[in-house]
Amino acid sequence: MVLRALDGVEPTVHEDAYVDDDAVVIGDVTLERAASVWPNATLRGDHYPIVVGEESNVQDNAVLHEDAVLGPRVTVGHSAIVHAATVEEEALIGMGAIVLDDATVGEGAIVAAGSVVTGGTEVPAGTLVAGTPAEVVKEIDGDMGSVAADEYVKRGAQYAESSRIVDEDD
Numbered sequence: 001m002v003l004r005a006l007d008g009v010e011p012t013v014h015e016d017a018y019v020d021d022d023a024v025v026i027g028d029v030t031l032e033r034a035a036s037v038w039p040n041a042t043l044r045g046d047h048y049p050i051v052v053g054e055e056s057n058v059q060d061n062a063v064l065h066e067d068a069v070l071g072p073r074v075t076v077g078h079s080a081i082v083h084a085a086t087v088e089e090e091a092l093i094g095m096g097a098i099v100l101d102d103a104t105v106g107e108g109a110i111v112a113a114g115s116v117v118t119g120g121t122e123v124p125a126g127t128l129v130a131g132t133p134a135e136v137v138k139e140i141d142g143d144m145g146s147v148a149a150d151e152y153v154k155r156g157a158q159y160a161e162s163s164r165i166v167d168e169d170d
Contacts, residue, residue, distance in 0.1 A: 001019045001020060001021050001022070001023050001024075001025070001037075002023070002024040002025065002026075003019070003025050004024070004025070004026045004027070005027070006026055006027035006028075006045075006046055007027070009027050009028045009045070010027075011025045011026070011027065011028075011029040011030070011031070011043075011045070012029070012030045012031070013025070013031045014031055014032050014033045014034075014035065016033045016034050017031040017032070017033065017034065017035040017036065017037075017052075017156075018035075018036040018037070018156035018157070018159055018160045019031065019036075019037045020037060020038050020039045020041070020159070021039075021165065022039040022040050023037040023038065023039065023040065023041045023042070023043075024041070024042045024043070024044075025037060025043045026042075026043065026044045026045060026046060027044065027045035027046045028045035028046075028048070028049040028050065029043045029044075029045040029049070029050045029051075029052070029064075030049065030050070030051045030052065031052045032051070032052060032053050032054040032056075032072075033054045033055070034054055034055045034153050034156065034157075035052040035053065035054065035055065035056050035057065035058075035156075036056075036057040036058070036152055036153075036155070036156035036159075037052070037057075037058045038057070038058065038059045038060045038062075039060045039061075040060055040061045041058045041059065041060060041061065041062045041063070041064075042062075042063050042064070042065075043058065043063075043064045043065075043068075044063075044064070044065045045065075046065075047066055047067075048066050048067035048084070049067065050064050050065070050067070050068045050069070051068075051069045051070065052064070052070050052074075053069075053070050053071045053072040053073070053074060053089075054072045054073070055072055055073045055149050055152075055153045056070045056071070056072065056073060056074040056075070056076075056149070057074075057075050057076065057148075057149070057152035057153075057156065058070075058076045059075070059076060059077050059078045059080075059095075059152075060078045060079070061078055061079040062076045062077070062078065062079060062080045062081070062082075063080075063081045063082075063083075064076070064081075064082050064083075065081075065082075065083050065084070066083055066084040066101070067084045068082040068083065068084060068085060068086075068087075069085075069086045069087070070082070070087045071086075071087060071088045071089040071090075071091070071107075072089045072090070073089055073090045073145065073146065073149035074087045074088075074089070074090065074091050074092070074093070074145070074149070075091075075092045075093065075145060075148040075149060075152065076093045077092070077093055077094045077095040077096070077097065077113065078095045078096070079095060079096045080093045080094065080095060080096060080097045080098070080099075081097075081098045081099065082099045083098075083099065083100055083101055084100070084101040084102060085099040085100060085101065085102065085103040085104065085105070085117070086103070086104045086105070087099065087104075087105045088104065088105060088106050088107040088108075088109075088125070089107045089108070090107060090108045090145035090146050090149060091105045091106065091107060091108060091109045091110070091111075091123075091145055092109075092110045092111070092144055092145040092148055093105065093111045094110065094111055094112050094113035094114070094115065095113040095114070096113055096114045097111045097112065097113060097114060097115045097116070097117070097134075098115075098116045098117065099111060099117040100116070100117060100118055100119040100121075101119040101120070102119050102120045103117045103118070103119060103120060103121045103122070103123070104121075104122050104123065105117065105123040106122070106123050106124050106125030106126070106127070107125040107126070108125055108126045108140070108141075108145055108146075109123045109124065109125055109126060109127050109128070109129065109140075109145075110127075110128045110129070110140060110144060110145065111123065111129055111130075111134060112128060112129065112130035112131075112134070112137070114132075115129060115130050115131055115132060115134040116131075116132040116133055116134060117129065117133070117134045118133040118134070121133070121134070123136075124136065126139055126140055126141070127139055127140060128140050
């Protein structure tokens with residue numbers, strides 16, 4: 001893992017958080033209890049802070065930048081981008097989705113894979129949004145975000161405890 005200070009500001013990583021060896025976490029970034037950051041994810045807190053809430057996960061190749069705030073138990077899917085936006089508790093950002101400046105994704109909402117939540121948009125709690133720009137498709141019960149969070153808390157603990165880099169000298 002790359003934990004890099006910038007202008008004297010170091011990332012703050014809770015002892016129970018998991019950061020993969022191939023993730024990059026730079027500057028003013030806070031990872032709370034049982035948060036996880038997966039391979040090739042980049043969290044760059046160079047101008048404004050980034051917060052990854054308790055039991056939230058940032059999956060492979062995802063990017064968080066510029067005042068991105070994830071509440072508790074949020075899932076940011078593979079190759080998704082959250083830029084200067086807020087994602088509330090148990091929301092799920094689908095694979096390849098983009099959430100732009102000053103947007104808010106409400107509690108338990110889901111942003112469908114490949115969708116774009118444009119700047120300043122407020123995604124209502126408990127809804128599924130899809131498309132470019134993302135629009136409400138339907139109301140949902142919010143269980144999907146909870147299930148994803150539970151899975152990645154378990155997976156993060158498993159990787160922290162038992163994964164290791166294997167090379168030819170082992």
